[in-house]
Amino acid sequence: MSRLRRFLHGRNGFDALNIALLTAIIVVNIISMGMQFIPAIRFVIAAAFGSFQLVLLAAFTVRALSRNLTARNRENLAFINGLTKVKRWLKRSLPGDSGFRFFKCPSCRHNLRVPKGKGHIFITCPQCGERFKRKT
Numbered sequence: 001m002s003r004l005r006r007f008l009h010g011r012n013g014f015d016a017l018n019i020a021l022l023t024a025i026i027v028v029n030i031i032s033m034g035m036q037f038i039p040a041i042r043f044v045i046a047a048a049f050g051s052f053q054l055v056l057l058a059a060f061t062v063r064a065l066s067r068n069l070t071a072r073n074r075e076n077l078a079f080i081n082g083l084t085k086v087k088r089w090l091k092r093s094l095p096g097d098s099g100f101r102f103f104k105c106p107s108c109r110h111n112l113r114v115p116k117g118k119g120h121i122f123i124t125c126p127q128c129g130e131r132f133k134r135k136t
């Protein structure tokens with residue numbers, strides 16, 4: 001084994017959370033470069049974004065080189081769970097691009113998802129069998 005491989009053996013390395021941290025560092029870098037063109041706040045921005053990037057980089061390095069895989073795996077899973085919840089929430093709250101409309105069953109309050117643009121249709125609730133008409 002090469003020295004690098006031996007050094008990285010048994011360490012956390014790249015997981016979803018660390019890839020997200022690296023992406024965040026790059027995004028923060030691009031944003032701060034864009035803001036350099038605003039002379040009045042240039043130095044404040046550079047300091048704020050610079051220290052934020054350092055924090056992200058420190059978190060990434062510590063996590064990547066950590067040998068406590070159980071703890072890092074727990075963090076990674078919590079991150080993925082949180083991300084899934086945010087994605088689900090965005091999908092529901094952003095209008096238009098989901099291709100679905102959401103209704104509550106008038107009888108049992110069950111959440112129902114139907115395709116958009118089908119005009120007036122009858123919807124049958126899979127939970128209680130209630131049938132009601134809605135415009136999609």
Ligand SMILES: [Zn+2]
Pocket residue numbers: 105106107108109110125126127128129130
């Ligand atoms: Zn129902």
